[in-house]
Amino acid sequence: MKNYLSLFLAVFALIGSTHAQGQSPQSFSLQESINYALQNRASLAATRNEEKIAKAQVGEIRAMGLPQINGSLDVGDNFVQQQSFLPGEFFNDPNDPNSPQPGTFVPVTFTPAYTGNAVLTGSQLLFDGTYLIGLKAAKTYTELSRKTTAQSEIDVAEQVSKAYYGVLVNRERMELLNQNIARLDTVLSQTRIMFENGVAEKLDVDRLRVSLNNLKVEKQKAERLMELSESLLKFQMGIDHRQQLTLTDKLSEVEVSIAKVAPQEFNYGSRIEYSILETQRDLAELDLRNRKSGYLPKLYLNARYGYNAANNDFSEITQTRNWLEYGYVGGQIQLPIFDGLRKHYQIQQARLTLENTKFGFEALRQSIDLQIDQSSTELTNALDVLDSQRENLELAEDIARVAKIKFQEGVGSNLEVITAETELREAQTNYYAAIYDALVAKVNLEKATGTLLTK
Template identity: 25%
Template sequence: MMFFSFPGLGQAKQENPSPSDTLDLKACLNLGLENSRSIKKALMDEESAKFYRNEVKAGGLPQISAYGNYNNFIDVFPQAVPGGLFGPGDADDVAVIALGVPQSLKAGVTVNQLIFNSSYLIGLKAARTSEEFYKTLSLQTEEQVIYDIAMNYLGVTQMELQRENLRANVDQLKGLERILEAQVANDLVRKVDLNRVKVNLSTLESEMENLETEIFRGLSYLKLIMGIPVDTPIELKKSEVNPETIANFQMTDLDPESRTDIQVLDIQKTLYDYEYKNIKATNHPSLVGFADFNRNSFSNNFDFLSESKVWYQGSLIGLKLQVPIFDGFAVKSRAAQSKIRQQQLLEDRAQALDAAQMEYNNATKKYFNALQTLRANEANLKLAEDVLKETALLYREGLSPLTDLLEAESTQRQARANFNNQLVQVRIAQLEILKSTGQITRITS
């Protein structure tokens, strides 16, 4: 295990930051975790899974329903009986009579109670696992939002540092321009030298205008993934990108089991196991208890509301046993399909493990290379600044031409840009290491 300090991602904690404040990375992450629409949708899925579990659980509770049935036989159904059954007649004849009364009314309550069903028991376990599945998906969504916000935050910060670098150089050239204008007016220098400065100044100002557009677009997208209105004015702190904030960084070894994408696949495997068991359980017997309590009344006319009407009570209880015998091998075929899906998932998991190892290896390689390049850029920047100071001094003493000064200024500007860009690359590599090890949420604490 290797340890590097990494204090920049979490110094003074800012409670409930406002978008109008100057925001550091942690403040942006807190706003994003609170307002991200992706996270809100994931939490809704998690809540829906809880209701689904209640729905499955309800299948094992008593199912009670009331019913009513009114019949008005315009013609009472005829019934055929042997002759002489209800009076004189030949037994070989058939007598047709009308049994029953024209009107009847029945109301009652039925109760059904599941006593045993293997699919129900397996379904309860699967529903509980589904809750865990959606909780893990919520964590995965949260990690992705944190990563997206951090990466875009660093991207905008990189452009703002470049803007500051250009602005400093523009200020230097404007100062030099004023000096040269006075010298040209007194015929101390050639006008072509002044024109060279004006050309360089115009180029830098055009670069700044283009950079302003890119910064605006970057901030707009950052606000979009944070879930705040895109017209909300925000300003980012630059303290996240400096040598001090990358000095401490704790890098742990890869543990694939801590990655939410692997955890999601493991939970999916459990769900497939339940699916297979549930399919096989359809061949198991099931037992249901039932009861019916009712009141009946009969009449030749509709007088059921009469107080003297007689109502007859009926009730029954019973058991219903269902034993599947032969289904044409449908269950066997469905179970085989479920097994194939499990095998496909195992291949997905193996590929995800390889991808996690590759991601971690790439991130660590990028990190150490970025550190090495940063040290070289830091040395180049110091050298370029020294050259610019010496060239400016020689130019003021008339010992160096303007072209050397402009070239030294351009070299120093590029060295500063390279150094700032490499600082961002180191921070990006650190974030990628945290993401590859499943530790990206560390930057919010």
């Protein structure tokens, strides 16, 4: 039985694995990857829910200005009836010496045993300065929530872009490693034949085998790094980690130029952080107005309509003829007179908060200027390093080619070949590291200038 159970579980595991592997690869360009992430990232879904919550809060505040209508029905048994005291003079009988005497009080029950009340109440806010300003503030808060969502989308675009470029670079590096292995394997085969013919030494063969083995180990490390970079991209996109990806963009097609990224005229408003701060300033101004409006009166329209009943016999309560009709309609005005200077201090706080918000603009502008200068410098330096590493790679390739030819013609040693191959791999590593650094610097500059994600 245990063997059958193990076989059963193994079959299901195989089916699940086959299903995961059987998923057809999906093709994504960089822009398509960003769009997919904007639609499927769980963190963005939560942020958009916060935006919907803010919109619902606007409706909640608006509802305060609409008619408020309530109905209630109350039927009760006064099992301990409340009594009141009346002066004894009301009950004094001069002819009865046992009657209550003047100066005494007699307990009297006024509350019937059973009471009922059915009422419909309604109220309408006619004027409240804090309500009107609060409604404007709620709409502004919705705008702030929308901009916060946009900021989260920009962060996601940045993360996806860097992860996408990381996969592109690693795939290009993998192709070069395969070419290096194939080239070194060819040299090893030729050297082994030369050794068998007595032209080369066994030491030459062993050196090449060591170099080839090291290169294969490096390839294994690169493959694991490749898997990790793809997993990172899937995570940033919000896609199933088992889904296979095909990237349609080519590394050679990505244009990295400081002139293309840095705008000629920069507008601080293109940065979402600046726009958010503007909305926060508007909220602070509305909050200050709201505090000041607390000194204004509030005006309400109230109305009540209902029936009540009272009797010492419960059966009489159930008879509609015993219910008495009543109604009321009127206005109410509330005048704030003195609150211990509470609103005065609230206004002071709101005024200082607004002032701090305005101070924030200068600090943010300086921060943005620094980010742009820093990102521009990083991209310029990265492009200079990239040009240098590209030249080094071309030289290393030429040196490796010449070393191989010299060794095959018997005028060079395999040590020169191994050294040239090692230097070539180092040049390749440095070159692709420089490409990635330049791409990351490009993304950082686009984010700094507010052009990373435009709609």
